[in-house]
Amino acid sequence: MDIPGLPARKAALKLLDAVLRRGETLDQAAQPALQGVRAYADRALARALAGEALRWLIDLDALIDSATRQILPEDAKPRMALRLMLAGWLRLETPPHAVIATGLPLLAGGPRRLAHGVFSTLVKRGVTLPAVPTLPTKVLERWGERAGAVAAGLAVPPPLDLTLRDPATSAEWAERLGGTSLLPGHVRLERGTAVERLEGFKDGAWWVQDLAASLPARLLGPGEGRTVLDLCAAPGGKTMQLAAAGWQVTALDAGAKRLQRMQENLTRTGLSAELVQADALQWEPAGPFDAVLLDAPCTATGTCRRHPDVLHRIGPRQVAELAQLQAALLERAQRWVKPGGHLVYATCSLEREEGEDQAVTVTLTPDPIRGEELPANLTATDEGWLRTDPGLLADLGGLDGFFIARWQC
Template sequence: MDIPGLPARRAALRLLDAVLRRGETLDQAGHNAVQGVSGEADRALARAIAAEALRWLPDLDALIDSATRDPLPDDAKPRAVLRLMLAQWLRLDTPPHAVVATALPLLSGGPKRLAHGVFATLGRREAQLPTHPSLPAAVAARWGIRAGDIAAALAVPPPLDLTLRDAAATADWAARLGGQTLLPGHLRLPRGEAIERLAGFADGGWWVQDLAASLPARLLGAPRGAGRALDLCAAPGGKALQLAAAGWTVTAVDSSARRLERMAENFARCGLSADVVVADVRDWAPAGPYDAILLDAPCTATGTCRRHPDVLHRITRGQIADMAALQRDLLHRAAGWLAPGGRLVYAVCSLEREEGEDVAAGLGLAIEPIRPDELPVGIAPTPQGWLRTDPGMLAAEGGLDGFFVARWQAG
């Protein structure tokens, strides 16, 4: 018979292994990893333990190494279990006796005694983590001078951002739900409450969308008359919802039928509509031009590291290069579908220059510079007229995801 809480810890260990050894995302690994874990609370606990271990991995490893005579191999099971133990104790406030009782059964023999000894040593030392996570060295090198500010923003998971269907009702929703607003049509709430229980969910008054993720669609503006908008790589659909709410006639294209089904559910909930196309943008072409095109391209998603700390450890230079090549291909295809005078917005939720500035620089259309008055207070366009956000920005207000956005206008 399993010790209460042990299945959740076993699942957390599987999640950690899937990310660090196989390069899977937490979402990809989640279904298989939690098999045998009963109850939503325990499944959520497994993910929380693994996520905190990934968020603080270099610092947890430094503590482990400080209490061992000989360094443990990176892929040694005792190191993995100790990472989970320390994450529970130092980040999730699990009492040490409960940590020991639910984690040591994952090991046996000498490794079990080793893990117990290291954990006990760190307990006697009253070990602590730094004020914010340390980034892996390769990641810090890629992110340059902003790395410290980004790392500081990773100390706690992000707040909950909502995009409102009716921007004119922002003050009403703020009074109804509380929280703060950083732009018309945006509302920020503390984490913790089940989304489905919040007022306005059932009748489609809003949808969940990070503040940064809402900016690309905003930069297309409202249509002049019966404007046609094309949302490429549209799932999960937040930006398509924004375009429809702004009055555009929307065509949403994505290669994932399953993700588009979920998008259709959100459209129905919000009382909005779009023409949905299941297709790979590389093999598809529209029948005619569009007045507005949004390409939220597939990317490494390193800008979502606040909520997806696995990206800190599984993204390689090769993956960045592959994504940049795909993005360049998609962007040039999309540019050919733009009507005269139409707008094209390109966006990626990546912090990598290769996927942002370097891709945008190769397009031959005229840049339409992004204006400061189109952005939240405290966020400014780049000198090129592009937008670059990262999790270290708007820190006092709870931060935002990392995005690159560029805008052009056809002649």
């Protein structure tokens, strides 16, 4: 007998297992886990359940442990199932009877009675989650005094940010889509609508891009026909921003599939750029550029609002490896800027090794970021850099964590 909602729970269990046992990202795990789940609502539910379980994992585990005589192993299937059951009840407000009906079948042939007993005990106790998710110990140690503010920004999944092809239409699109605009060329919407179904998508009037992710390209200003190199350009939001701002864009990325997706988005938006498939550590340009934008590969810990898997996958080894790559890319990128031109470096990371520690190695002349270039309530550091985190602009819906710095040659 088919149980409504069960395919979504099975897919969510696969997603959780892929992240916590195999160290995959949610995006990497999505295709195999969601295979066969056809309904959009079920696919969205699977992602939401897995995402909330990862966002609140420490607190959910504490509840589970409070209701068991013996601590379940971290990767035990009953613990995995209970994480999803509790996330459905406490975060997605699924009635307990529906949680039991769709959660216990995940343990077919296994300890259903244990899971039923633990969940029922917690329901009878009327347990709740804290106002703010508890971060893993290793994350608290890395982020230090910033951890509390970041955690506060994780309590609610983020809204949907759009970057407009024509900033002059900001007020028009905010009204048409029922959103708000925090600066020209930006519209923020509530979560829950399929992007492809929104007005303006097919016409290429906008693309999805977190507010913080849109700032590095904005800091280069209007192109006026000048040349810019967008290094490590996928998924392409910054390339489209630069092209829309009048730059002649060369967009370089190593991935053929990512470049194909970029070309599709450029075609949809009616924008153009020269796409180059190459390894940035091996490639050499024919000449320097008026500007270079390096949004470097990173741990992406700043995207923990929408990708809570990074809270559990990333450790010192990944940080060190990527910091080494960033240093090599920065060393090359600053050589490719024309005299008088600009270099912007960015990472969507909350790790100092991927931001501040990289910026101090650049030999070009600092060009401090100015307050008037930023959305209201954001300010640059004393060094003229920008450091954002999910705790900022919380009353307006927040933004991802980024480090951004700018120099002039």
